[in-house]
Amino acid sequence: MSIRLLNMIRLKYGAGLGLAAAFSISAAPALADEGMWTYDNFPLAQVNEAYGLKLDQKWLDRVQGASVRLTTGCSASLVSDKGLVFTNHHCVVECAQDLSSDKTDYVQDGFLTASREEEKKCPGMQAEILTSITDVTREVQAAGLGKTGQDFVRARDAVMASLEKSGCGDDPNLRCQVVTLYRGGQYKLYRYRKYSDVRLVFAPEFATAFFGGDPDNFNFPRYNLDIGFVRLYENGKPAATPQHLTWTSRAPQDGEATFVSGNPGSTNRLMTVSQLETLRDLTIPVGQLQRSEIRGRLIRFSEESPEHKRIATDPLFGIENSYKVFFGQQFALNDKAFMDAKRAQEAELKAKITADPKLAAEIGDPWGDIAKAQEAYANNYVRYRQIEGGATYSKLYDYARTLVRAAEERSKPSAERLPEFADARLALMEKTLLDPKPVDAPLEETYLSFWLSKTREYLTTDDPAVKTLLGKESPEGLAQRAVAGSKLADPAVRKALWDGGAKAIAASDDPLIQLALRNDPNARAVRKTWETEVQAPTDAAAERVARAKFAAYGEEVYPDATFTLRLSYGKVGGWTYRGQTIPATTNIAGLYERATGAEPYQLAPRWVAAKDRLNGSTVFDFVTTNDIIGGNSGSPVVNAKGEILGAAFDGNIHSLGGAFGYDGSINRTVVVATSAATEALAKVYGRTELVKELTGK
């Protein structure tokens, strides 16, 4: 689940679409408060000077050690010495949904524990804490030397997997990952302490966490208690975590320096113009049109019955969230002034390189190479998306494909496999595959039928790959038959197929296994074309673009986001746009004023009952100037003393083009305050033990 980075821009002020185009475009040194910095390249001196602080390496180490990555796509932080982790509700809602049934709805009603015995394991969730970073640029780049096409891609994949393997050995408590930074300018080995047993401790009601729902999702002022707590377990007991942040219930102060430590998922600020044009003209529009249709199907689906509403709540939230993120990206890229600024910046970089003949000879024309690869991209994208991408959202298809491919790949030496099946990567794959999770057949049927019908729509009925998928069946008929007949919802069945390998797969009459099996040759074929014609030339050229940027602007720059740990700095503060000033904070009284009684502005019953007990002036949500993006959800917002002021959960409407640039005058991070969390835990939910663990009182 990615942070809800929001996307309507000027629309809410009735001013149409299109970005303000005031972005810094960050190849050159970053502007104030800009950047999602790696911990090994944080501009400490610059920040201390700008904010009058004396932060040191020890402070950095302490915050790093308390920062948690959740493999489900979020960030979080340790807030007690007993493994207690603070994050967003929308980072644990999938867990709450997985733990629910048609009898118990933890999403609607909240998940409240009074003691540790009631905490329940979140299926598929793993928590990871970064412990070290090692430069492996030379090793990775060497592996690709003299190679092209798929050979180039696979040789580097193999060396990365092997570095991961040697970096962590067989220690089941460690995870190693080679991270591509600056689009290939650097490669770093990130080493994590991992926790595979993560249990849900507390989640408020969906109506409380997501008050204002999708309509307010890109809005501020906000009144969302978007908090959740999980706990790390080791050997069935709460993990000892002496290194944690200090919980504070005091309100954030206007102008107070804030640091967001988390895992921004993905930015494209270092992409070349031709890549951005492809995103704008092809990738995003196709994705959005499909997302919009499945959104419509799920909205109607969830109106059909309370049970359909229950099972569709979390998926619909996820889809609407992504929809808004890409809506913002689309209209940012559609803004001519913004793209002109990107063009000017690329021209400036090229001019700097050209001015140095030796450098020019070394760099060549990677921009031209990437532009050329865009043609192959356009020619193959839709097929790659539909045939190799598979049935988005479907758990069953995902299980089936993993099992089918694993059976073939695991029989090969690690270095010769598809990279996601390398030895170093199997542990998390196995956990994801085998953890028990509810599978909702009516949703699965919807996803499968959607995928099959869109694949036929985009590739046409007469396409051989479509014929292979459908035979004489309709998308709807095949989806119905496959879901009804599949046994893959049962973890034991998946385990048997995982353990049984190629022989078990060949013998399986499971219709989803058969579907994934007959699609696999076509999927591998288009993946090969993609890696050869698109990925290899793009990766090779992107390294030279990065080299050009380092040469022109030095290494005091931050890389694009990669869902790895970053630190951003900024301060608490509202903003002014078109003469309207938005204050930095909201309070609890404001929630009651905004409530209408109709969804999504309906208060949960506990909040109606607690109204008189609550201090209305308690700060609820607030905004800061920190530069973040989806994946940062749940990130601790820390002050200079290392106290946690809140968890980032959103961005304001102006932060939308955040994938492509940052404008500190109006881009804002939206945070749920620890002050509101404490007040609510104590007075709305009566979680005395939890409050005591957090505050010591």
Add this chain to the structure above:
Amino acid sequence: MSIRLLNMIRLKYGAGLGLAAAFSISAAPALADEGMWTYDNFPLAQVNEAYGLKLDQKWLDRVQGASVRLTTGCSASLVSDKGLVFTNHHCVVECAQDLSSDKTDYVQDGFLTASREEEKKCPGMQAEILTSITDVTREVQAAGLGKTGQDFVRARDAVMASLEKSGCGDDPNLRCQVVTLYRGGQYKLYRYRKYSDVRLVFAPEFATAFFGGDPDNFNFPRYNLDIGFVRLYENGKPAATPQHLTWTSRAPQDGEATFVSGNPGSTNRLMTVSQLETLRDLTIPVGQLQRSEIRGRLIRFSEESPEHKRIATDPLFGIENSYKVFFGQQFALNDKAFMDAKRAQEAELKAKITADPKLAAEIGDPWGDIAKAQEAYANNYVRYRQIEGGATYSKLYDYARTLVRAAEERSKPSAERLPEFADARLALMEKTLLDPKPVDAPLEETYLSFWLSKTREYLTTDDPAVKTLLGKESPEGLAQRAVAGSKLADPAVRKALWDGGAKAIAASDDPLIQLALRNDPNARAVRKTWETEVQAPTDAAAERVARAKFAAYGEEVYPDATFTLRLSYGKVGGWTYRGQTIPATTNIAGLYERATGAEPYQLAPRWVAAKDRLNGSTVFDFVTTNDIIGGNSGSPVVNAKGEILGAAFDGNIHSLGGAFGYDGSINRTVVVATSAATEALAKVYGRTELVKELTGK
């Protein structure tokens, strides 16, 4: 219903998206077979020479007199002397749906009459035959002289309405319309003989007419019996129509000259580059995202029950059809080479004007003026679309808004009203409003709730116009209450409100009337802004662009399509693309080969039964080089002898960018052959009387 102009371009050949960019861009003299020509400016000599023909004015008059416009958005032709009209199934499917109920499904089963007594009136349908064209350019342009903003727009609206009134008087059998040609280069008064009583004679099963469904909708070879017959009535009897086309059952010949006489709805070939950019970056994306979501909602809706499927069939067809049209437009405009060609062409025109100082002074910089208006367009478009545009697809909202506005407008003198309420326009409005039509409450609720939720999504919860619409209700709650409580489905209730005027509206407690009433001030306000800041400057500048084009290229050019009668010329012929040659015709045997038994490739039972009786080599569908677009659906495809060879019903995948240009080497019109129609009527449907009326045998 507009023609299904199809939109995936190279995708079907696995070559990604993006247009071939081989378009002629038609400011300069048209290429061979290009153009949707007005009957008073048809290049007769040029066509006769190119095709070795001797067509004359008499021939033109004869085809014009047999060409029919259906106010429901289609084209058609007279094919007997007793008022029999031939068109597409998809032009009468709405009528078949309106005549159906939960007991009788004429869409699924077809509508077959054995005698005239069984013919049933199509609600809201009016047929019109063009009888004369008069130039009124001077009058219209004079009305706007010295005026700006909304005054300019309204002064011209008023003179157009008054010309219509004086052109047709009070004759209930006539309709007059002032048509804006060349985006304001010319204004012409079109005078029609109208028929308000149009009855359904024949419609095949949906599965037969739309075999291959949405997946094949941009495909050829095709096997669609997309035919329908209606009959014009006068005083309760079939109208006498001596001027009609000659039905032929012989197959079209490769290379045979063909003429399509019909009403292409809308093209944007004469738009300036800045206007095309707005379409590309704002108008089409927003429209497509909404269309895609409502498509998703309706797909799920129609899966819920056979009755939901029945009522959603026609609306879903319409939405999917529009979706594809704009999908094609979007990716045509996203094609850089195509836009570059447009830019080059605009630069050439500007250079020609600049070269003549006197002309340059007279023309000024209309391109700059239009570019400037794009800013106002972007700032107001979404509000204009949502608030003035209203609840797309909802019949009830449409009724309510018409009634609310009519009550206010009809109390003013005709010249001071909103133009659509001018005297000359009331007759058709009244027919549309008062003709009885089924209103399907579950669909209405879906449409209303969709509109309200998208309006809130785009304008935000805090927008005053959104607050006025919703109050404290949710979109879903309001939609449910309004549809359940409204009586507007009853034509007698509508009649009483129409006749009762302002007083009746003020007294009405109908929730839809109240909704439209409270939205009206906001809708009028944004419309005023739109007319003042967008429409007026654009219209004024577009006239000067047209003048520049006439000056540079002469008047031997065709105007953009305006849903008025046009004639296009071309010939029967397949095409070759990327080495693959597609023959010009398909035959009945091919239908049986393509059938799978699964929707939408399932044969109707009558066709299964008739297989052995049919001549498999009968030509079914065929393609021609004629230049057409949506609105041309149902147009007669006529040969040089005035015989009708078929009805145009679609375009091939390459004709997609047709809104913006034409490429005769690959753009094709898709036609259902009269040969197939005769064979099917005789041997599948046993319509002896109808065949006799058509063929005399």
